[in-house]
Amino acid sequence: MRDWGGRLPTGDEAEILEAIRRRAHLPVGRGLALGIGDDCAIYRPRGAREDLLFTTDLLLEDVHFRRQTHPPEALGHKALARGLSDIAAMGGVPRFCLLSLAAGAGADRRWIDRFYDGLFRLARATGAPLVGGDLARAAQTACDIVVCGAVPRGTALRRDGARAGHAIYVSGRLGGSALGLETGTGKAWARHLRPQPRLALGVFLRERIGASAAMDLSDGISLDLHRMALASGLEAAIEPPPRFPGASPGQALHGGEDYELLFTAGPRITVPARFETIPLTRIGVMRRGQPGAVYLSGQPLPALGYDHFRGSR
Template sequence: MLLRILAMRVRENELIEKIAAALGRRPRVSGELRLGIGDDAALFRPRAGREIILTCDWFLEGTHFFREKHPPDSVGWKCLARALSDIAAMGATPRCFLLSLALPASHTGRWLSEFLRGLSRASRKFACVLAGGDTTQGRGILIHIAAIGDAPTGRAVRRSGARPGDFVYVSGRLGEAELGLQILRGNRGFLNSKNPLLKKHLYPEPRLALGEWLAKKRLASAMMDLSDGLSSDLPRLCATNGVGALLESARIPQTRHSDVARKQGLDSLCLALHGGDDYELLFTVPPPKVRALPRTIQGVILTSIGKITRESKLALRNEDGREQALAARGWDPFR
């Protein structure tokens, strides 16, 4: 038994070495991260005048990705990107993250190498370094990310703050990630991960620059990210503020690949309303500040899709002027 335990320890040490080598054995020590990989815990100290932003996110095989369909490097990229979307929604800057990883022994070779390659690319892209974490063996692949960021004290954008009359905005186009997922599910085995129809599902990009810009300019009265779908996330923002919203269906930015959606038996508006995994920003803007918003920021479109209402109900107005209740039909892991 002792030899077995020692062998397991050696294998785990090798696993940790592999992760450390892929993501930087000695992460850059800065004004925030004082001590990273290699000790019992990391040391983090925010710069003067800034406060810490903390968030965490599960990424589970069979729930969020499929081993037989999702390329390992996309799993590595996406597990960090989706966690950092919460940082973006606060208007904050990502600094470092913790990785907890459980996987079968059969996947500690090539699968892990490709996973770490994707994770390393995301870490560099979003300037967010690995500070530590934990590893264990399991039957399935379980990934947990804890992300740490910071923002100027008192300047983080919260979900609260929306008022009746505020305009409701979204970034980007909605439903493209869900379209990619449906295409992936409808095909056997792996598809070409460079297929543009799959990009937003496999390699989402949190709107970090946009979130920071909105916070800096103090334009957003409330903000959150769109991870579960507009019809499920907007009610959460409204409930926090005790308000409702009236959306205009004609203004909701839909996928540019509506012809592909139709061939899949999918409606572009339904994808935009109920599709998850977009990781765009949903935010409200008081009327006097709307003029300060450009149409795009770094190539990302900003679209006003409706208004916050005093009455606490959510409605969608169709192009013919008729209104209907907006039901929450987005992603729900317990449904």
Template sequence: MLSERALIDQIARRAQGTAPDLIQGIGDDCAVIAGPGNTVWLLSTDTLVAGVHFDLAWHPPRLLGHKAVAVNLSDVAAMGGAPRFLLLSLGLPATLSSVVTEEILHGLQESCRDSSCLLVGGDTVQSPVLTLSLTVIGQHTKTEVVYRHGARTGDLIWVSGWLGSAAAGLELCRQGLAAHADFSPLVTAHLAPTPRCRLGRELSRRGLAHAMQDISDGIATDLAHICTAGHIGARLEGDLLPCHPLLPPAAERLGLAPLDLMLRGGEDYELLWTAAPTETAAILALAEEMALPCRQIGTMVELPGVQLVQRDLQGTPTSVREIAYQGYDHFPANSL
């Protein structure tokens, strides 16, 4: 079976074509289409499938509705735009309780209200498994859109929030530990992620990002997307990766390595971006203004790929290894 990246590449080759109003097609968080004046439309689709992305045995239906919206809004946030409209395609099993359906719709409604985004249409079908597929339509100023391909050599790499929390939360749910009060922030990171829409808009408006992407498949893969798009490389500093204080004890309880969760765990839905070193003070001021931790975790370099550098207590490198595209993949090459 083709890997997810190879499949997307194949689809992109078959979808070649141009249109006067198409600015960006396949290959970024959103497609970008010219709008009126100096505005553009941002379009993206995300799908959640029972047994793949969630399990109703532990995922409250209302939070599932919230998450379905959040993961779509995160794509618009990664371009610096504002979400405006949503389309919903809902596949429902015949055996699904109407109470569950109602709760999912409540979650969708609440998330749309909180983000000032309108649900304007879609489709409903009967399906073997519960499926929620949403298309988000955002809007932005043409000259302020932040793409994946803008990173420059010498840029600093930044990330918001914590890495690996959602992946740890998923494993806690799978192992029946979701009710463990000490780990509730990690469980919440999986069940009800927060899209960083305001942060994305401010980074874009203030010119504080050369390239940007949301973290959905793990930073090892999503940073590699920025590198590939910009024909550039990255060096991550292992001791700078933001780790929630609860992640190490949770990882120990789960029998997992915290570093693997931070590098390869998907669904963080934090923002990952690059910026000139001269913008450091402005980014830190923005982070303080928003009461949101934002950390510098590495540097963009000429050598292609994504390298993880680990150091001893004296700051001497003890290992340097390639980690590009080692995050989550729906179609891993060894899945046959």
């Protein structure tokens, strides 16, 4: 998420990222299948049957969490979950992770142990062993997760693969994380604290559905769908997405950190109503038009999702 979503255009963040992307000068033919501009970078090792996916995600005190309200186990879980969600978005299977942790003033030895409790639990459950990282002291806690995943060569789901006429789907119900952040209680708060990366769903979309595009919902569907539409050179027309119980329409449209999957599929593909216990809902269609434009029930939908460099939320 916010993984240098390449051509995302709103606000200062997009502008900075675009400038970085333009300057990155990726060499061709050295094993790099995809650089800056999607949930993960794709690397093709020489002679290997698999493509490797790489993503990094920051989790910062007083930006993404507050020490007073977020238990360390939940932060360890969430740090890894954010990276795994990017792997899920491309249909990948996790291979390993690395974690860099700058432990802030309030993060004592016990805090650090509990942080790793949460991280190791999710790492074991998802097959993403921790193989390295870095550790330092700092004024505020900051961590950066690196996750490597794998897909059979050439099969990674990307955000630029949607075509005109393809249906738009979303997994789960949206706005739960934003609601939880507001209320601090109940299932919504649990959802905010311990998001579940949709790894099995991602593999299902790649292997069984043949989704044409996919990405994870980290910054709110208004912004993330805009990014997908822009990457695919299309505009998107949707109806209101399913809402997490109690979430407002605004939370469902603009709230971040749901970590559900947004995907598209060709018009002849049958997408089931559920995958395991997760509802899969058709919310609209991609069509020719202004690349990146999103319409909700026929009205333009502003991309109000989370942008670090706009400073609003």
